[in-house]
Amino acid sequence: MSRQSSPIVLDPAAGDADAEHRLLRAQGPAARIDILGVPAWSVTDPFLLKELLTSPDVSKDGRRHWPGFGAALESWPLALWVAATNMFTAYGGDHRRLRRIIAPAFSARRITALRPAVEEIATRLADDLETTPAGAVTDLRERYAVPLPIAVIGRLMGVPEDQRVEFRALVDGVFDTLLSPQEAASNTHALYAMLEELIAAKRAGPGDDLASALVTMRDEDGGSALAEEELRDTLLLMINAGYETTVNLIDQAVTTLLTRPEQLLHVRAGRAGWADVVEETLRHEPPVKHLPLRFAVRDIPLPDGQTIREGEAILASYAAANRHPDWHGSPDDFDVTRLTKDHLAFGHGIHFCLGAALARLEGEIALRVLLDRFPDAEVASGEGGLRPLPSLISNGHRALPVRLRP
Secondary structure, eight states, X not given: OOOOSSOEEOOTTOTTHHHXXXXXXXXXXXXXXXXXXXXXXXXXXXXXHHHHHTOTTEESOHHHHOTTHHHHHHHOTTTHHHHOOSTTSOOTHHHHHXXXXXXXXXXXXXXXXXXXXXXXXXXXXXXXXXXXXXXXEEEHIIIIITHHHHHHHHHHHTOOHHHHHHHHHHHHHHHOTTSOHHHHHHHHHXXXXXXXXXXXXXXXXXXSSHXXXXXXXXXXXXXXXXXXXXXXXXXXXXXXXXXXXXXHHHHHHHHHHHHOHHHHHHHHTTXXXXXXXXXXXXXXSOSBSOEEEEEESSOEEOTTSOEEOTTXXXXXXXXXHHTOTTTSSSTTSOOTTOSOOOOOTTOOGGXXXXXXXXXHHHHHHHXXXXXXXXXXXXXXXXXXXXXXXXXXXXXXXXXXXXXXXX
């Protein structure tokens, strides 16, 4: 295999992500890339990626391990992805400390206890969809895939209902890779202002929610567990992760089932369950295509003889890895009856997503409630078709036009 002559410049608009992922895989286990002006390595081999995700030689702490950190803060549109101070960007002991604080909130018992609330929210949204005039087309992303996770994470975190729409718009900006550095910085400033308001509100009147619990913990222990910046950025992480990824999971699962009716028939006939649909969607169309960034703590030799040098950035390319031909047979086929649906949609190793079980629960309930209520729903064909979100990170559609037939 010949070495790359120049880095592959990732398309910030993700106009043809599948083709780009094939191009990345064709370079070998890792490819040199340019992600919005930052040089990095895109790792697409799932076995190498798993190895790196569990290696102490790879860090998520750009402050300590990335020479480009300072420049990125000034001019990179994705600066927030490396600048936040929470377990997403922590390394070693700091990561273990932060994860230990947050993990109890996502215990199996707590997630199970949320099931009635998710059922109620999904049912209420389906009731609203029934008001759509017969034969009319509605945007299912806007009316179902988006409000369900917002309502769930809003309840879990204690975000007031009148603030959830604004939070949603600001979180969208975090994933928008077409923003200029100035627009991204303005979005971050507004998002942080809302988080500071939320923290102040929980201090003034704590409730039975996770944000209140974290604020109370921070204040009672004098900051030894969570510093003020860590508290703010932990809330940022949990709201971001609990919203965008689940929206995309529901969006992609519904789209795929309605455009591949033979797959929905497998579920109707009992050959597969809603959990199978969720897992195959996570494999085939993971909510996050690429996750920025990790950094080499020391030189890392690659299987093809190349070397990721100390301090170089690493991009975990989950979508490309999930469809690697060495991992799954016919990887581009969506098949809910596939026996092995292993994927990296939630990461791997010590940074495995704490909210994975909640996302799965929301996905299964959302699909069952929607498609039981509207068994003959169909994606509406029209001008433009299903267009991807303008993001090389977020994997969903700008809109999901569906004609509902109760």
